[in-house]
Amino acid sequence: MAAANHTQAPPRRRARAAWIIPLLLAAWTAGMLALTMAPLEEVRAGISFSITKLGHTVLFFGWTVLAGLYVMVFRGNWGVRLVPLLIAGTLFGVAIELAQLLLPFGRSARLLDVVMNAIGAAAGCLVLQRVRRRYGE
Template sequence: MVGRTVSFFAAHKYIVYALFTIITIFTLYLTLIPLRSVPGISLFEYNKLGHFLMFFGWTFMLGFSFIIRNNKLAPLFRIFLAGMVFGISIEFAQELLPYGRTASVWDAAADVAGSFVAVLLLWGIQTRYQSYLKPALIKNNINNGNTLES
């Protein structure tokens, strides 16, 4: 089932790009708007879980986008750093905003943890499900680096 899901998203790269864009906008919106503007969603009762899930999704989609766009193994450490920098930057931005948002070390830790778990999942996909990626990538004419070849 995981293999088919990987194959589907590799074959439909624009869905991956759209999801990455939506998650980026959603993450920026929810982390930078005034707290009183956040709708009463029960997920916000579990703030750290929300941070973990947003940055897991953002980092995972960034890495998967890289794989399907470049037909290369994703540079996992750089992708992890991108997720970490994105999360920490948002925390700094919250501290600078004039309407009551504050930076939180624990929010940043949840962001980094979500990014780390996403990179672990990307590593698993790259190592275990590589054969599901190849046919879709070749069909999409993304075969420019041939680095997914075994």
């Protein structure tokens, strides 16, 4: 008796996901930019230091997972390389910190924020690796 192949999502489900993922990625990116470019007083009202750092990690985790799923599902490239995706997520974080430094929004750039962004991107790559093993073609 042959074992059922549970490694691939059904084609219909993949087709639906293919259109949802780019929309989620665009919305997530817009939300990230809104949060990271908003005046500091509005963002930090009543939020502790550790929660803001965790927020960086969560934002970049989500962005990396959505960007990777976009390439895997929407573009059909299940063999996407995760190191360039990690680099892209980290560079996106660096770009945000540079924008905070250079633009007059009352924000400041911090190396720890870049590190937390990179940790989030790395965690996202680990999740994508598991997704690729389970559903990859």
